[in-house]
Amino acid sequence: MQLVLATSNQGKLREFSQFFGEKLLPYSDIIPSFEIVEDGDSFAANALIKARAIYDRLDKDAVVIADDSGISVPLLSGEPGIYSARYAGINASDKDNLNKLIAFIKAKGMKRMPAYYTAALALVCSEGEFVVHGWMHGDVIDEARGEGGFGYDPMFIPESYERTLGELSGEIKSAFSHRTKALRLMQPILNMIKEKR
Numbered sequence: 001m002q003l004v005l006a007t008s009n010q011g012k013l014r015e016f017s018q019f020f021g022e023k024l025l026p027y028s029d030i031i032p033s034f035e036i037v038e039d040g041d042s043f044a045a046n047a048l049i050k051a052r053a054i055y056d057r058l059d060k061d062a063v064v065i066a067d068d069s070g071i072s073v074p075l076l077s078g079e080p081g082i083y084s085a086r087y088a089g090i091n092a093s094d095k096d097n098l099n100k101l102i103a104f105i106k107a108k109g110m111k112r113m114p115a116y117y118t119a120a121l122a123l124v125c126s127e128g129e130f131v132v133h134g135w136m137h138g139d140v141i142d143e144a145r146g147e148g149g150f151g152y153d154p155m156f157i158p159e160s161y162e163r164t165l166g167e168l169s170g171e172i173k174s175a176f177s178h179r180t181k182a183l184r185l186m187q188p189i190l191n192m193i194k195e196k197r
Helices: 010-020 043-055 081-086 094-107 170-176 178-196
Strands: 002-005 062-073 112-125 128-141 156-158
Touching: 002 010, 010 178, 043 062, 043 112, 043 128, 062 081, 062 094, 062 178, 081 094, 094 128, 112 156, 112 178, 128 178, 170 178
Parallel strands: 002 062
Antiparallel strands: 062 112, 112 128, 128 156
């Protein structure tokens, strides 16, 4: 059974491989990279779009895992949501996206707002399609603090903490992150597939 991750991101590959205790291959090691249009209306839909697109081009023995994640701020009508990676535009950097969200919080005259991260993991294989979710709740603030993490981490304070994810160690974050929670839910599905094979 070949475990394939729908990304070329080395950080994600390491994180997933460490969690599952086995090496996952980036799909680009097997087939040429290609553009996948993520036009779903939810994190789950976009994760499934990625997993299906890659699975359709691989040997049917493959098990493809894809994720889609982002941050949502209820007081901003759920923004940036599924547009988290391109909030400030198609080719925007993490810093551009972060600064746009900070600007919106300041425009509302607030220092802090409730927010949450969502991670949707999709798995596609000959046994079927599966999707799980993980969430991490907390607040976004009107400034960036810390050099750790990526994306919106320097402005996100998780529940029960006073420091941002940019200030907390990677070990602390990975213990309760949205992605870790989703990975924990994906593990028994993967185990079931292995047992069937």
